[in-house]
Amino acid sequence: MNTRISALTLGAAVASALSLAAIAAPAHAAEGEKVHCYGVAKAGENDCANKAAGHSCATQSKVDYSGQDFKALTKEACEAAKGSLTAYEGSNPAMAAKK
Structure with a gap:
């Protein structure tokens, strides 16, 4: 069960990091607009x-x-x-x- 919780925690952390990167991307893209x-x-x-x-x-x-x-x-x-x-x-x- 610990392995399953760790995998879910890792998955949530990766999803959070990706969503933060997506939010930051438009500001960076505007510089080269x-x-x-x-x-x-x-x-x-x-x-x-x-x-x-x-x-x-x-x-x-x-x-x-x-x-x-x-x-x-x-x-x-x-x-x-x-x-x-x-x-x-x-x-x-x-x-x-x-x-």
């Missing part, structure tokens, strides 16, 4: 665009670093690339200067 980063995609390399861009979606951009087209990046990567979290008119001057 992707955002729409406008003005960082070369022509034909965009993930999508806002409605004003004149096309429907991925790989259809005709302009390098358009403020209307975005790539899905983490917020940190977007900031490092000098992108914007909102769409805007024109091209990204920070990216154009790198050419």
Whole structure:
């Protein structure tokens, strides 16, 4: 009987640990959450665009670093690339200067 109780106790401990890990996982996942980063995609390399861009979606951009087209990046990567979290008119001057 002691063996059976120990097995049940061990099973409960493992189940508790797994449920705690599942609760903590969403907070960790949010750190790497992707955002729409406008003005960082070369022509034909965009993930999508806002409605004003004149096309429907991925790989259809005709302009390098358009403020209307975005790539899905983490917020940190977007900031490092000098992108914007909102769409805007024109091209990204920070990216154009790198050419």
